[in-house]
Amino acid sequence: MRYIRVDRETLGVTVGFKPGDPALTIPLPAGRERGPKIDHPVAHAVLLNVLYPARYARDRRLGITGRKYALIPPDPWLVALGLVMWEGIVQGLSWDTVKTAVSTALDKMRRSNAAPVDTSSTKIKRELRLGFHWTDYVDGEKQREMFFGLRRKYKQESRSVAKKANPAPKGTHRKRRAP
Secondary structure, X not given: OEEEEEOOOOOOEEEEOOOOOHHHEEEEOOOOOOOOOOOOHHHHHHHHHHHHHHHHHHHHHHOOOOOOXXXXXXXXXXXXXXXXXXXXXXOXXXXXXXXXXXXXXXXXXXXXXXXXXXXXXXXXXXXXXXXXXXXXXXXXXXXXXXXXXXXXXXXXXXXXXXXXXXXXXXXXXXXXXXX
């Protein structure tokens, strides 16, 4: 069985086969994404303070009332991120430092296949424009365009990136055609 370990001093995450301090180790079940219920105080806090409020907020936004839910326990990677956040807050770190530590931990867990891969990408195009702009025309044709100042424009694009399927499964070979 693999374990996700959080280092209290650096807020770093490692995924390995040796368990560490029980307060800073999350078991990662083999073979399937969701394993049995994780018996950790942070897992309980993530379930009650993150997953349930998110679900009820979605229902309020859609105008659904009167539903009760019994949600499944959170994934080990989500509990590990909650543990990194908790350790950062307890140590009194700034929120920017905690966000950086969580982002680094998530990237490290994704590289070791302990967390799901992000399937969306976001591009932000920026342009700033503040100042004087003029264009010289001669006989209806633009001759030159001048701008003094600062330009600024923000545009955000999001798109979903589909995973590419492997064209040939492992163990199969493609035959070459004879010329």
